[in-house]
Amino acid sequence: MTDSFSNEPIPTDHLPRLNDDAFVSVDPRYLRVSLTGVALAATAVAVGTVIIAVQANQKVVPLLIGGGVLLLLGMVAVVRTLEVRRLAYQLREHDLSLRSGVITHRVESLPFSRIQHVNVRRGPIERSLGLATLQVSTAGPDISIPGLTQADAERIKLLVTERADVVADEITSDAEMLPLSGDVTAPEPGSTPPPPPPG
Amino acid sequence: MIDLAAPQRQSPIAIVFLGLRIFRSLGIAQIVLVVLFIVRAPFDGPLSVLPVIIIGGFGGFSTLAWWRNTFQLVDGELVVTKGVIRIVRLNVPIERIQSIAIEQQLLHRLTGLVKVTVNTAGTKDVEFALDAIARPVAEELQRQAVTAVPALRPTDGTLPPPVIAEDQVGFTHDGRRLLLMALTMSPLTGLVVLGPIFALGGDFFDRVPDAGPDNVTVRWWWIPIGVVVFVVLSVALNIIRVFLRDWQLTLRSSPTGLRRTSGLLSRTSTASSVDRIQMVASAQNPLQRRAGLRSVQLATVGQGGLSLGGCDDVQFASVATLAAVTPIDEQQLDRRIHPAEVFLAARSTTLICLVLTGALFMLVGWWSLLAFCAVPYVWVTKRVGVANFRWGLQDELASSRRVISSATEQALLHKTNSVHVTQSIFERRRGVATVRLTTAAGAVAIGMIPIDEAHAVRDTILHAVETDTRPWI
Numbered sequence: 239m240t241d242s243f244s245n246e247p248i249p250t251d252h253l254p255r256l257n258d259d260a261f262v263s264v265d266p267r268y269l270r271v272s273l274t275g276v277a278l279a280a281t282a283v284a285v286g287t288v289i290i291a292v293q294a295n296q297k298v299v300p301l302l303i304g305g306g307v308l309l310l311l312g313m314v315a316v317v318r319t320l321e322v323r324r325l326a327y328q329l330r331e332h333d334l335s336l337r338s339g340v341i342t343h344r345v346e347s348l349p350f351s352r353i354q355h356v357n358v359r360r361g362p363i364e365r366s367l368g369l370a371t372l373q374v375s376t377a378g379p380d381i382s383i384p385g386l387t388q389a390d391a392e393r394i395k396l397l398v399t400e401r402a403d404v405v406a407d408e409i410t411s412d413a414e415m416l417p418l419s420g421d422v423t424a425p426e427p428g429s430t431p432p433p434p435p436p437g
Numbered sequence: 438m439i440d441l442a443a444p445q446r447q448s449p450i451a452i453v454f455l456g457l458r459i460f461r462s463l464g465i466a467q468i469v470l471v472v473l474f475i476v477r478a479p480f481d482g483p484l485s486v487l488p489v490i491i492i493g494g495f496g497g498f499s500t501l502a503w504w505r506n507t508f509q510l511v512d513g514e515l516v517v518t519k520g521v522i523r524i525v526r527l528n529v530p531i532e533r534i535q536s537i538a539i540e541q542q543l544l545h546r547l548t549g550l551v552k553v554t555v556n557t558a559g560t561k562d563v564e565f566a567l568d569a570i571a572r573p574v575a576e577e578l579q580r581q582a583v584t585a586v587p588a589l590r591p592t593d594g595t596l597p598p599p600v601i602a603e604d605q606v607g608f609t610h611d612g613r614r615l616l617l618m619a620l621t622m623s624p625l626t627g628l629v630v631l632g633p634i635f636a637l638g639g640d641f642f643d644r645v646p647d648a649g650p651d652n653v654t655v656r657w658w659w660i661p662i663g664v665v666v667f668v669v670l671s672v673a674l675n676i677i678r679v680f681l682r683d684w685q686l687t688l689r690s691s692p693t694g695l696r697r698t699s700g701l702l703s704r705t706s707t708a709s710s711v712d713r714i715q716m717v718a719s720a721q722n723p724l725q726r727r728a729g730l731r732s733v734q735l736a737t738v739g740q741g742g743l744s745l746g747g748c749d750d751v752q753f754a755s756v757a758t759l760a761a762v763t764p765i766d767e768q769q770l771d772r773r774i775h776p777a778e779v780f781l782a783a784r785s786t787t788l789i790c791l792v793l794t795g796a797l798f799m800l801v802g803w804w805s806l807l808a809f810c811a812v813p814y815v816w817v818t819k820r821v822g823v824a825n826f827r828w829g830l831q832d833e834l835a836s837s838r839r840v841i842s843s844a845t846e847q848a849l850l851h852k853t854n855s856v857h858v859t860q861s862i863f864e865r866r867r868g869v870a871t872v873r874l875t876t877a878a879g880a881v882a883i884g885m886i887p888i889d890e891a892h893a894v895r896d897t898i899l900h901a902v903e904t905d906t907r908p909w910i
Contacts, residue, residue: 253893253896253897253900254896254900255892255896256892256895256896256899332899332903333899333903339859341861341862342859342860342861342862343859343860343865344857344858344859344860345857345858345859345895346855346856346857347855347856347857347895347899348854348855349853349854349855349899349902349903351902351903352853352854352855352902352909376854376855376877377738377854377877377910378854378855378875378876378877378880379854379855379875381855405903408906
């Protein structure tokens with residue numbers, strides 16, 4: 239049923255590359271959102287340590303434990319800061335990519351044609367800072383891009399939805415010309431994807 | 438042809454199945470309470486009719502549930518209506534159905550009916566089940582779902598005329614093949630049944646007077662004989678299990694789909710269109726390798742993947758071709774991974790053993806150093822694994838691995854949902870990375886390859902997805 243479908247090797251030098259320099263960093267204010275939890279935890283630990291140390295006979299033990307936890311939270315804060323600095327996304331004509339991770343570097347790419355739905359989420363801290371998180375769902379794994387301004391999140395959501403629709407229409411129109419047996423014709427090897435619609 | 442456009446009701450036998458399902462949904466604790474209430478409570482006078490009312494009410498509820506449960510095919514949608522107190526109307530576009538399984542349990546066989554379970558991508562569990570319908574109706578439903586291609590649905594919403602095509606039998610496993618399957622594929626699975634019997638053996642001897650090991654002298658040669666008897670019993674039970682489950686395992690193909698049927702007492706038929714198959718995987722343990730057999734799995738979205746045990750190499754190649762995947766023997770699996778994987782695995786194991794030894798030292802002293810025996814084992818197996826690992830990228834991202842058992846995985850590029858390239862600190866130092874292709878039914882990951890190669894693989898996969906307009910789900 240796929241006899242006429244060919245898929246010759248493509249020289250990878252001619253493929254469009256995901257350019258590392260074209261990633262757009264998230265809003266720096268997202269750092270505050272990211273550190274809020276750590277700050278709250280640190281405050282709770284500090285207050286708890288002081289209360290316990292005041293009431294305890296041996297003040298060294300609670301102070302040592304509290305200090306250790308605070309040190310750990312400080313390290314978490316440093317990692318979070320570096321994470322936010324590295325967090326970036328890239329929109330191309332046909333896909334969306336997210337760069338993340340400090341200890342493990344990670345680049346996730348998601349073609350628009352595989353997107354099932356897009357969702358913008360705003361928590362109370364994000365709302366107070368005018369930020370939003372874009373959640374893009376597929377039949378497989380999902381991608382969340384936090385630290386976008388609300389306007390950017392809505393714009394990207396619209397763009398992604400439109401692009402997903404355009405790609406779905408392309409697939410449908412191509413497939414309607416095919417017989418039911420699934421006899422399909424492959425795109426020319428090395429062919430460039432069609433340009434996005436105007437606007 | 439059976440007209441599924443008119444509302445269909447299940448066979449009245451379905452009342453029994455519906456009743457059982459409602460009964461099970463009540464929960465074990467509630468069921469026990471109700472049974473104890475009926476059996477133990479002193480019902481005198483007018484109250485003596487209470488158990489009858491409870492049982493009658495339950496029967497009435499099941500009958501009403503059966504009456505309200507209808508299904509029909511309207512404008513390319515499978516419309517299911519169900520519910521007694523709360524009426525639920527479920528509209529499932531037929532092209533969104535991932536697979537339909539037809540099952541015939543013992544009670545179904547006596548009545549000539551079948552059970553149908555419908556899987557979609559929307560839920561991980563079964564979307565819904567029809568407990569007892571006539572086989573021709575079930576087969577018509579299965580055929581229409583498998584032949585429905587989403588892109589060909591006209592804009593007026595009507596379903597295109599189905600392709601009438603005779604199913605062709607790909608292969609059927611005979612009794613000899615089933616025996617080989619049972620002896621090679623997890624032959625000691627029968628232990629699952631025997632385990633509790635042996636565990637309760639002590640209790641049994643305690644309760645039966647003048648029986649059990651207390652009254653006999655244990656001989657040393659009892660142990661090997663016992664082990665042999667134990668293994669033989671386990672294997673025998675496994676043979677029975679395989680014959681019951683996979684009797685006359687048959688793979689049929691039509692121009693648009695594949696259908697797997699098997700079972701002795703409970704006959705199951707699972708069908709899926711080729712477009713919905715996301716990945717093809719195979720596994721082979723040493724016993725299977727000796728017998729020239731392997732287990733093949735065709736993964737589809739949600740439940741309902743086709744599992745084909747006991748395939749020989751020819752059958753595996755034939756299954757791959759039917760699933761529109763290049764047979765693994767014809768794949769150019771000529772790429773390898775970085776040997777640093779061996780060092781990473783050995784180092785991680787050493788660290789874990791160090792912590793474990795420290796913790797166990799308090800309990801068992803220097804014996805805790807035995808934990809380090811894991812390090813050479815991991816080192817050897819990983820070394821063999823890396824030496825035998827091969828992967829390739831053509832129409833599919835394919836990998837083949839072998840240590841003690843062997844396995845292959847193939848994912849069609851145009852079914853990709855996302856591609857990840859990750860680099861841990863260890864990988865960054867050596868300039869390598871891991872690339873992971875994820876489909877709607879699983880993933881193929883290739884670790885420890887040069888970062889440039891990982892980027893090239895990612896770009897190739899994205900290009901394939903974005904320029905290929907074939908249906909993918």
